[in-house]
Amino acid sequence: AQSVAQPEDQVNVAEGNPLTVKCTYSVSGNPYLFWYVQYPNRGLQFLLKYITGDNLVKGSYGFEAEFNKSQTSFHLKKPSALVSDSALYFCAVRPSTTDSWGKLQFGAGTQVVVTP
Amino acid sequence: DAGVIQSPRHEVTEMGQEVTLRCKPISGHDYLFWYRQTMMRGLELLIYFNNNVPIDDSGMPEDRFSAKMPNASFSTLKIQPSEPRDSAVYFCASSSLLGPSTDTQYFGPGTRLTVL
Numbered sequence: 001a002q003s004v005a006q007p008e009d010q011v012n013v014a015e016g017n018p019l020t021v022k023c024t025y026s027v028s029g030n031p032y033l034f035w036y037v038q039y040p041n042r043g044l045q046f047l048l049k050y051i052t053g054d055n056l057v058k059g060s061y062g063f064e065a066e067f068n069k070s071q072t073s074f075h076l077k078k079p080s081a082l083v084s085d086s087a088l089y090f091c092a093v094r095p096s097t098t099d100s101w102g103k104l105q106f107g108a109g110t111q112v113v114v115t116p
Numbered sequence: 117d118a119g120v121i122q123s124p125r126h127e128v129t130e131m132g133q134e135v136t137l138r139c140k141p142i143s144g145h146d147y148l149f150w151y152r153q154t155m156m157r158g159l160e161l162l163i164y165f166n167n168n169v170p171i172d173d174s175g176m177p178e179d180r181f182s183a184k185m186p187n188a189s190f191s192t193l194k195i196q197p198s199e200p201r202d203s204a205v206y207f208c209a210s211s212s213l214l215g216p217s218t219d220t221q222y223f224g225p226g227t228r229l230t231v232l
Contacts, residue, residue, distance in 0.1 A: 032219055043120075043207055043223035044159075051219075090159065094219060103149075103172065104221060106159050 002027040004093050006107035014115055019081040021110050023074045023091030033074040034092040034104065035065055044090060050074060061085070081114045088112075120224035122208050128230045134196040137227045140189055141210030149221060150183055150193050151207040159207075165191065198231045205229070 003026045013019050025031055032051050036044040048059025055067040065076045074091060088111050092104040121140040129135055141148045149164040163173040168185045176183070180199070185191040195202055205228050209221040 034220070036223075043225050044209075044221075046220050046222065049220060103161070103164060104219075106161075108158050 002031075002093055002105045004091050004105050004107040006089075006091055006110045008110050009108075010111040010113060012113045012115065013081050015083050016080050019076075019078040019085065019112065019114070021076040021089050021091075021112060023076065023107060025072050025074065025091070025093045027093050027105075031074075032094040033065075033067060034094075035059065035063070035074075035076050036090045036092060036106075037061075038088040038090065038109075040087075047076070047089075081112075083114050083116055086112055086114045120208055120210055120222055122206075122224035122227050124227060125225060126228050126230075128232065129198055130232050131199055132197045133231075134194065135198045135202075135229060135231075137193040137206050137208075137229070139191045139193070139208030139224060141191070141208070142222055143189070145210035145212045145222075146188075147211045147213070147221075148185060148191050149209040149211075150191070151209065152204045153207060153226075154204045162193070195229075198229075200231045203229055203231050 005024045007022055034049045035047040037047050038044045047063050048057050048065055050057045050067045058064045063078050065074055067074050088109045090109050091107040094104050120142055123138045146167050150162040152160045152162055160175055162175045163183045164171055165185045181195055183193045205226045207223050207226045209223045211221045
């Protein structure tokens, strides 16, 4: 069965410092990996995804993520965090097998707090 | 495109009453998902449809919950009778397996349900 782990409930970082949000996964076959962000009282917004190709994926708002197959990880990164990046971040995975088309498994979420 | 539309945005009802949540997916999307989000349980997938047909309803908590998708542009999630433990934010999302945004789920703003 597929699963996603976000080991940190909360990440605290000072504005201007690098931000990393960790995600590891377990899935059969080659994974499709996603990051979403949720601002207060809003729905989830798509940030980026890895399907195939280059292991470094660039997404919205200056975020990027690196797919590491050997470590089964897909960590989200931003070189210089902004206060406005404070939000709840979700990692998600979908196996590439045909019986799972469309359905994503979401992690528990990591709250990011960026202080001025 | 207006994105995924949900109504109402807020619903306050009394225990025992019937509640109906509504969703209009993005035009052309062939997958529709209903999620529930609470502090205790995080984001849970309740049910999802493909081409208006329910594919997986294993996340529906009990018989009090039902979902329908009578056509490609409309879905409902009904709770009858409602209970205080149903209080949560309910999200609708849609996606498509075709095109450059394949597998990316687009979320609506959510319906915040409070059952007194």
